[in-house]
Amino acid sequence: MTLSWLLILLGMFLLYLGAELLVRSAVQIALHFKVPKLVIGLTVVAFATSTPEALVSIFSQLKGAAGDIALGNVLGSNIANVGLVLGVYLMIRPCDVTHGMKWQKMPILFVVYLLLFLVMVGGKISRIEGIYLFLVLIFYNIFQYFFPPKKVELEEELKVHDEVKRPPVKITLPIFAAIGSAVLLILGTQALLDGALKVAEHFQISERVIAISVIAFGTSLPELATALVAAFRKEQEILVGTVVGSNIFNPLLIIPFATMINPIYFSQKMLLIDFPLMVAFTVLLWVLMVLGNNRLSRIDGSILLLSYVSYVTFLFFS
DSSP, X not given: OHHHHHHHHHHHHHHHHHHHHHHHHHHHHHHHTTOOHHHIIIIXXXXXXXXXXXXXXXXXXXXXXXXXXXXXXXXXXXXXXXXIIIHHHHHHOOEEOOHHIIIIIHHHHHHHHHHHHHHHTTSEEOHHHHHHHHHHHHHHHHHHHHSOOOHHHHHHHHXXXXXXXXXXXXXXXXXXXXXHHHHHHHHHHHHHXXXXXXXXXXXXXXXXXXXXXXXXXXXXXXXXXXXXXXXXTTOOSHHHHHHHHHHHHHHHHHHHHHHHHSOEEOOHHIIIIIHHHHHHHHHHHHHHHHHTTSXXXXXXXXXHHHHHHHHHHHHHHO
16 A cells, blocks of 8 residues: 555656646747747646646546546646645735736636536536537637737746746757656656555545545646745736636646547536535635735635645545
């Protein structure tokens, strides 16, 4: 059993390293080919940061594991992003929230959740439904391109990544780094999944619980690291935008890729308990934004973090 926990820790560490390396190398390659920073901020970084979640869901489908892992990873990561990542960030440093975040991005996130609910009804997400979600992602990116965030907000969001400064002198290094990141991500995914499934089997924990808690925590580590970096650099609103953007991308990117392998069959508890709680965390965040008069405080962060800890505790003892 000790080996299983070591596999989980190793998997988390490799996923963190792989995701960080992938973001840096992907941005450097994009800059080398003169891809506009707007596109980098809206697509390259977003896709790269969602890669750990995507790989876990894809590999779980390839292994023939229950669909609870593929879907639970998405729901759990979105909950962790709001409750854990944003909660930790705000407890270190309060931040301002723009009008566009409250009244543009948050409503889009609610629409995405509505679409996710519609495809979840019935206990199965088919390949066709996965394609529909992916088409929504394409439409969302087109919308973002033609109605982008303010230039100042975009520059602030990109500042958290040191690599967004100038294109590399040689393209070979970031290409090899991207290949290396892929290897790390694959190894990390395998280790995390193998360890988590063995722990679940040993303690007779459902795959739903292990996916929403342990696996989702592991795939959210890159976002948590970004939160800590942003907080200690005193950078404003970066993490809020990153969290909301990631939570929009996760269902629209990960579920379609997972359904390409196999349709996702999941337990009713996902629809009746976990999905509503994911929405509840998002509603809580939005209410805190509105009541806080365009500012999220340390108290707000403690509320989010305490809610997350309570939820995970409820998972294991329910």
